[in-house]
Amino acid sequence: MEDLKPRPANSSPLTPIGFLERAATIYADSPSIIYGNTTYTWSDTHRRCLQLASSLSSIGIQRGHVVSVISPNTPPMYELHFAVPMTGAILNTINTRLDARTISILLCHGESKLIFVDHAFCNLIHNALDLFPPEIYRPMLVLIADDAAAEESSSSVLIEGNFVDSYEGMIRKGDSEFQWIRPASEWDPIVLNYTSGTTSSPKGVVHCHRGSFIVTLDMLLEWGVPKQSVYLWTLPMFHANGWSFSWGMAAVGGTNICIRKFDAVLVYSLIRRHHVTHLCGAPVVLNMLTNSPDIRPLDWPVKILTAGAPVPATILFRIESLGFDVTHGYGLTETGGTVVCCSWKAEWDQLPAVERARLKSRQGVRTVATPAVDVVDLETGESVARDGVSMGEIVLRVGSLMLGYFKDLEATAKSMTEDGWFLTGDVGVMHPDGYLEIKDRSKDVIISGGENLSSVEVESVLYANPSVNEAAVVARPHEFWGETPCAFVSLREGLTQQRTEEEIIEYCRGKLPRFMAPKTVVFMTELPKTSTGKIQKYLLREMAMSMGPTKRSSKKN
């Protein structure tokens, strides 16, 4: 058997890029992208991507270069997921909610050669470039005008903005017979995704063609996405490439419904207009859908995949009552998509809705392409008991794990063990049935009087309060207990009377051990969030810190 080794024919590099040519064969005349009144077919999209790749190549973009894009979920944003890797280059999607300073830092770090700039972000990018150190190479700029007519009449805009060309101009000049550059190895990088969110120093997560191929197939299977599904882009594509559904829609020949901005009323209207079958979103998206003024029962069960933050059972209950069919998963930018999923069991259908929501609020079990998931004691490294109570760090063996962090070998090495585990930094428990539940980011665990306390658990109780719209709990220093829970809360609109701090605390005490109930409640109109809808706990932590330590209460704690 030793003679039988990988050869060119049995080790074709795995890549998602080839999905496009296949879609153009099978689904040539079917809609690939719908954006306002514009509709493209898969044949169009294939041709446009080849032409764009050809133009990119002709202006010098080549294997290993980083090409950035800052854009909402528009057709160009979708096309670039194929056109950039077709040149051998690496796609870097920029979070549109970052500030100029941060964008400047990551463009320099990524050594971006070219940036596609949606017209709404021209000022932002120019401000970012102004912050470049003088010795650093300035990337070329291409304008995405978002309106072909507007673009035609504005070559002055191109000149004033130092754009080398417009997006449609590049497509027009390109060759549709372009032979795209296949990866030399399936380990060749395909994307560079800076982690947006909850930590202060962004890290450049690099995924390879193989990982993106695996996660795409895995998610389609796990979520059960049929051929020619209609997918509404409520999840930003700059967030882990839309959890791989950028490539996934080509694999199933689906229709991408593109929108510039999440808006619940628009979402409901597009669902009806285009017979949307699938959409993704962080829990905050689910929350917005349940609070929309346009709520009517759905005429068919729209499937929602939610991940990115633990989703409270209350929100699950509300959204499923509207006729949405929620799948709850867990993943990180580093894993390329959700690699743990709350796989539903037919037998659970019989349970009461509240119980169903409680079961579904757990993150679940590994997907088929994820070889293992475990929760290990932070000190001993041993698996914790499967009791739903013992907390530990979530560790994963992942088929689609990143290659590593760009220019940060130390962080790369620290996140992966020699025997093949990825350390997530998240804290969870394993239930007796083998389903994982996240309790917190490890840094979000609150240690009060020596007891580890899950902020997520306190948040779940707060969400169950009918007055509460959003809630986040962080540690506030305490003179005696070390830390105590501090709750930040926004209330639901239209409440007939205001709620007080005491009422909220009293509510929690009725449902939690006394030491877990918040000692402080801060009311806010809206909680600060990342672009992907994650509440920015580090900001709240800073606020709690700046309040100074809680004095020891004269009352018995």
Added chain:
Amino acid sequence: MEDLKPRPANSSPLTPIGFLERAATIYADSPSIIYGNTTYTWSDTHRRCLQLASSLSSIGIQRGHVVSVISPNTPPMYELHFAVPMTGAILNTINTRLDARTISILLCHGESKLIFVDHAFCNLIHNALDLFPPEIYRPMLVLIADDAAAEESSSSVLIEGNFVDSYEGMIRKGDSEFQWIRPASEWDPIVLNYTSGTTSSPKGVVHCHRGSFIVTLDMLLEWGVPKQSVYLWTLPMFHANGWSFSWGMAAVGGTNICIRKFDAVLVYSLIRRHHVTHLCGAPVVLNMLTNSPDIRPLDWPVKILTAGAPVPATILFRIESLGFDVTHGYGLTETGGTVVCCSWKAEWDQLPAVERARLKSRQGVRTVATPAVDVVDLETGESVARDGVSMGEIVLRVGSLMLGYFKDLEATAKSMTEDGWFLTGDVGVMHPDGYLEIKDRSKDVIISGGENLSSVEVESVLYANPSVNEAAVVARPHEFWGETPCAFVSLREGLTQQRTEEEIIEYCRGKLPRFMAPKTVVFMTELPKTSTGKIQKYLLREMAMSMGPTKRSSKKN
């Protein structure tokens, strides 16, 4: 980017074996296998496989050993697809329709260490072992009694048959906490499948864990197999591991309905009893389903995947009229499953049934995990025109291609090009819409008067004749034309009058160019077939050859 390389954590070996533990977590109490009155759950199957693997390890089976099994589609046959690789060993499933001499040759060639023998095949295996050269190691034997009670009472049977143990005995002795042996590399071999059929010298196709993982996910996606499907085992598992659905059912937590033998009446009764959703079979299986005495319209659309031989449009039309939903694919033992599939377009639903059947009788387009398919001129190696007429060899880039042929580096090297193509030896055309259609095995092409003539095309015409049940066309030597088509035909039961050779030839002349119509028609009660339902054309070729050359007709040809 050069620093970012595969590490243990981002290159977890891809393997289908882990699907089982996952199924046992999610679908613990759901049925995994139903066989007569026996039902196992996924929790049972997981435990049984671990126990069996433990027992295999304890009697010396280890990484790289070959373990054979000869059995119909029983629960043990299914379990061995996991239990054997769990020891690091390689599973070799033996075609139950082979003779003792052939089995003896391949057991020696494979250096099998142990054979699991279903009780019905004891004599066959003993006869095969009797043919072993004296110096060759004789594999251990384990009896699959197929009835736990019978087995208990028959330790004498074990002794007489030289069995080291019984299947259930091994499971009983095993340890359910056994730590299964993960592949050291995803390129480690997992199965050894001798090609059964149409060629005379069997070749040992070796697949690795990676390839089996890829083809399993690919086929589930391509066929759109939902979670907890009910799969009826009409396709022998010894044929390319049941086109990967052995592992696939664990990936989706489906139910395996096992049967010892295909029987159309039984199949219809099991479909109704267990609410079967999916089954596979060669075209001959479809034919038998349309000729069953128990035909009633199905109460739900049962999905059939067919491959293994081109399926005539007439058969497609008949079976779909009964309410079956057919997917037509193409693959070889070497590709691990079907890697080309006639992907259906929603727009075709509007066409007349006959036209739909014609479109579906084409093999189709590459699956998502198949990077490329092409048809190349046999002489120049260039792609043929996409005109549906120009014939050439079908070549593939396959994500799940075999490692190679065991102990046959020459054949391995000959089947794969240095630039990554697998040469199928099949002849086909590419239609203008990019859909592939097989015309023949290259050796089945008939060359008559310098014209290449597709035997499959002649067969399609014969199948359209309402009197014809089965048809196969091969070359018969001809004094003047070199070769002419010779048709072997079985007629449908219950015909009111016999058909003559002249009638059949006349029928074909009405529908084909004159040179393509058979010059000879041989009527048979049943055509000779391999165990997987492929008509054994090499036998028919021998018969045609032994008839001697056709004399040149005095009539004008």
